[in-house]
Amino acid sequence: MCGIVGIWQPEAAIGIEAAAGRMVRTLTHRGPDDDGVWVDPAVPLALAHRRLSILDLSAAGRQPMLSSCGRYVLVYNGEIYNHLDLRAELDATQWRGHSDTETLLACVQAWGLRRTLERAVGMFALALWDRDSGVLSLARDRVGEKPLFWGWQANTLLFGSELKALLAYPGFRAGVDRGCLALFLRHGYVPAPWSIYEGVSKLLPGHCVDICLRQGSALAKSALPYPYWSFNNTVTEGLSNPFDGGDVEAIRALESRLSETIGSQMLADVPVGAFFSGGIDSSTVVSLMQKQSSRPVRTFTIGFDGSEYDEAKHAESVARHLGTAHTPLIVRPEDALDVIPLLPSMYCEPLSADSQVPLYLISKLARQHVTVALSGDGGDELFGGYNRYLGARRVWLRMQSLPAPLRHAFAAFLRSMSPEGWDRVFSWLKPILPERFRLAIPGTKAQKLADVLELDTEQDYFRRLTSHWQDPASVVLGAREPQTLMTNMAAWPKTDSFEHWMMAMDAQTFLPDEVMAKVDRAAMAASLETRAPLLDHRVVELAWRMPLRMKIRDGQGKWLLRQVLYRHVPRELVERPKKGFGMPIDDWLRGPLRDWADNLLSEERLRAEGYFDPAPIRQLWHQHLKGGYNWQYRLWPILMFQAWISSAEDEL
Known part of the structure; x- marks a missing residue:
């Protein structure tokens, strides 16, 4: 790079x-x-x-x-x-x-x-x-x-x-x-x-x-x-020219294409390794790398000591089975916290992914040993790995079983009281409620349910699922959101299912603008080249020829990719709940990051800079600090912008 x-x-x-x-x-x-x-x-x-x-x-x-x-x-x-x-x-x-x-x-x-x-x-x-x-x-x-x-x-x-x-x-x-x-x-x-x-x-x-x-x-x-x-043309052509073969033929076709792609991406005049979490995507890439390598592939994993986000032990088991030269890095909270103030200088525009820090740390680790690292990015978008692909359709169909007037009336009822009011009601009723109705933050959940009940289309539902703030223009002073793929119906992909539509939308928005952006900036900050063999356009084109049943089956995503992996790694080594690559930001904001966040979110600073209405932000911040609410996904983008704009103004 x-x-x-x-x-x-x-x-x-x-x-x-x-x-x-x-x-x-x-x-x-x-x-x-x-x-x-x-x-x-x-x-x-x-x-x-x-x-x-x-x-x-x-x-x-x-x-x-x-x-x-x-x-x-x-x-x-x-x-x-x-x-x-x-x-x-x-x-x-x-x-x-x-x-x-x-x-x-x-x-x-x-x-x-x-x-x-x-x-x-x-x-x-x-x-x-x-x-x-x-x-x-x-x-x-x-x-x-x-x-x-x-x-x-x-x-x-x-x-x-x-x-x-x-x-x-x-x-x-x-x-x-x-x-x-x-x-x-x-x-x-x-x-x-x-x-x-x-x-x-x-x-x-x-x-x-x-x-x-x-x-x-x-x-x-x-x-x-x-x-x-054109990605949309690739989707249309793939779905109109489906793969001609059964499960066995599809598994062989995908493994053949991936093997060729990975082999070509291992070519370099410098040392090559791989990011490795022990999950489906990275394990598939590494297993096919090791198959084509005459020496142990260098693999790198990061984990957080004592955290639910730690994947190091799982990755080590898979690495041992494959015979890679594995290097784990167990990160202490203070190590990660030291990186957060550096993020604005790494990212040329604000980005709020909580995996920014671990990506930078694993890039630094890998760069000590290799100059190029392969990754498993793209597997979720191409083969149906995100949880929303599995549950969104089911939830939407349940909601649609209710007549629209009834849904809208129930939504109006839920909105008739503030979140704090619902919290008080549930607090009074808690002693007589069955266990499954004793909700945490019931007021917030009532408002979220009302939001969803008012939606009329699957596409609106998807936008709701993928939005941290539902009405950000009400928080950003003088803002009017420009048109994007999400709001431009004429540019939407034409697919055969809601699941495929979500995958095609994610692949054209979330994948390049969030996933690949954070990988590029984090790796480049460490002078490391990253390569994503699952995103070879020939793999993309083959994936879109595969029917949905070869991606999502038996309530599980990435079915076809899993079958390729099972030919090289026992399924019990890789079958575990999806964790992602994040950090416990919600807890850190109440603890070691509190002073840093307090400064960035102070009412005086927000008013002086003039980008945000301080009132709703301060309200969320106070609620988050009390511990009853987790507003991480609304507060973190604002914190990342605040830190970024301070750094950017210093450069101008």
Whole structure:
């Protein structure tokens, strides 16, 4: 992995090289091995790169790189796993080295960019300058493993792997987009194509944008991204062309595809290992890695001492069975707490996943031994692993069995009293209630039930399930949420079931914008490259040809992936409740993080900064501290934004 930046500054070439150098230095953690800046003063355009050497460690792999014909200049972050196969199809008379960067340039020279993107298998974000046509093209991989931000400052075009690179441009000015801040409170991430800053966008996965730089900034600003690969089309084509075979054939087909994919992703000129929790996804990846390796695969696990989140013992049992060279790290609470204040400097826009800290710690651990780590990311979205896929449909059907007027009337009744009022009622009734009706925080649960009873569609229900704040615009001052995939019905995938619809939505939103974003930033903060073989687009396409019964069966998700794993690991070693990769944030906010949070959530600070209405936030904070309520998932996004904005303002 690497970091890229670029500047098109049509009104002046003076200072453009120095500005690009300043921007790319903010990405040193992404590429500690080398850097380079290339300038075309006639345009004027600057491209810059930070390198983490993975393939071809020699100077022949340096970027920015010119094509052999001199027409194209490329900066690129990522890996092309089939680049040797692509080389075999080309008639290049002389290769300068064996980097995939050179392969990409040769492919563009022979076939053009569009066909090259369609043929490339891998993860990437790139910028290609065509010196003949005067077109700068930006492109991002199909599922969004690698980030790419772009935007305008007056008539100057800026792009980079992280927002912090854009902030380093001299005179950069951009305010927080309050609508996107509301989106962040709702989802815990800012969904693409939006970013937290006004006028700066994320390039959508599977998209490219061609910007003509020779006809003025007005025309350049009119350039719109377009898809070269569509997730929705993949869903439609897969469901309309289902896998032709039974269970045994499907298991063999998936194992064959995964084995090939994992084998290609193990190729590197540096040591390779794997993140390993002992769960279904990572165990499948590691078992197929070990099968193809002549030596023990390096695996890394993190656990919290004495915590329900500790997976280290389970992972060690599976690692012992597979024969990996396993390295666990048991983290004390104080170790994790030390990282939390560092999060704003790692993440170029706020992110509220509670797994940020363990991901950074395991990345630091892995980087002591390897330069590349494979992960099991993507298994839940492709093969039906999240709990909401299992229970959401059942709960929704139960609710729909009640006539709408009755549901709405019951919801109105529940809302007729405040949560505190319901708490008092249940407190009075508690001595005579059966045990199963003696609820904790009954008032909050009554309000949540009322929210759900008022919903009319499955899609509304899914949005409710995936929203931390149901009405964030009421908390963010001056906010109006922009349209996203979640609210744009015309852009929804067409599927054969609610479960498949949820999976397709998660794969286009939560997966790239939360899961892969946190993995990229946490690993890059430790200068570690991560690879996700389950997200190879050929695996994605095969998964969508599989019927739902091969994903969810007998009340359990990831059925097909489990069957592949059971061929290598006894099921009793991996069958355990799903825990995730989080931390006990709710308890820490009442304990060791209390002073830190108190400062960030003080009424004076909230009023002075002017982003939030302090009243509802302070109310939640006081309720959380008393211990009767767990408002972690509403408070943590606000805390992450507060910490982030303080850090970002220091950088501006």
